[in-house]
Amino acid sequence: MIETDGLVHRYGEATALDGVSLTIDDGEFVVIAGANGSGKTTLVRHWNGLLEPDAGAVRVNGTRVDADLVAARTAVGMVFQEPRDGFVAPTVGEDVAFGPENLGLSREEIEARVTDALAAVNLDGRTAARIDALSGGERERVAIAAALAMRPDHLVLDEPFTGLDAPARESVLDRLRALDASGTSVVVVTHDLRDVLAPADRLVVLADGSIVVDDTPANAIERLDGLPVERPC
C-alpha cells in the first residue's frame, strides 16, 4: 500500500502539492491525470523518496519513506518520462539485469527475469543492442523492462506512452493489465486516457496541486467537463 497523507511540496515560494492525501491499495490500477504543472510528477517522486515533504507524510507498505529509503525504492518501481538518461549500462541486457543483480539473485533467475521483461515490451532478443543506438520509444521500453525485472510491489509509470507506437503501447498495456491481475499495484500518470481507463480501478485528477477528482473511471469521466483533462476518444 502507498499512503500519502496531507502532502505539501514547495519549490521555493511556489506550492506544487497543497495537502494531497491519496492511498493506493495493493493490486489497484490507478490512473493519475491533470494539466501540465498540476503536480503529478512531484507527487509520484515522493513515493520513492526522490523529494522530501514540506509537510505531511508518505508511507509505503506501512513504513515511512524517509525512515527506510531502500525499502521504499525496492517496493516502488518507477519509470520516468522520456528522455530518460538514467541507463546504467551500455547494452539493453546489461541495463535490465542491473537491478536484479543488485538483489543478489542467481544467474538463472536474473536471465529469466531479463528475458521475461524484454518479451513484455516487445524487445525479445535485443539484449546485445546498444542503448545509445535505440530510438526514443525503444529506450522507453528498456526503462519499463528494467522496472519490470525488479518485480516491485507497486509499479509507477510517468507518461509511459510518450514515443510508443500503437503495437508497443498495446503490448505495454497488456503487460500492465497482467501485472495488475497478479496483485501488483499499477499507477500510470498520463495525459492520454485512451485505452488506459479500461483496466483502471480509479481515475485521480490533479489541478494546481490538489486532487479534484478521485473516482471510478465511469464516474470520473462524467466529472471531467471543465477540467484540464482530455476525455478519451
Ligand SMILES: Nc1ncnc2c1ncn2[C@@H]1O[C@H](COP(=O)(O)OP(=O)(O)OP(=O)(O)O)[C@@H](O)[C@H]1O
Ligand atoms: N525542480 C523544480 N523547480 C521548480 N519548480 C518546479 C520543479 N519541478 C516542478 N516544478 C513546478 O511545480 C509544479 C508541478 O510540477 P510537476 O512537474 O509536478 O507537474 P506535472 O503535473 O507532472 O506536469 P507535466 O504534465 O508537465 O509533467 C509546476 O508549476 C512546475 O513548474
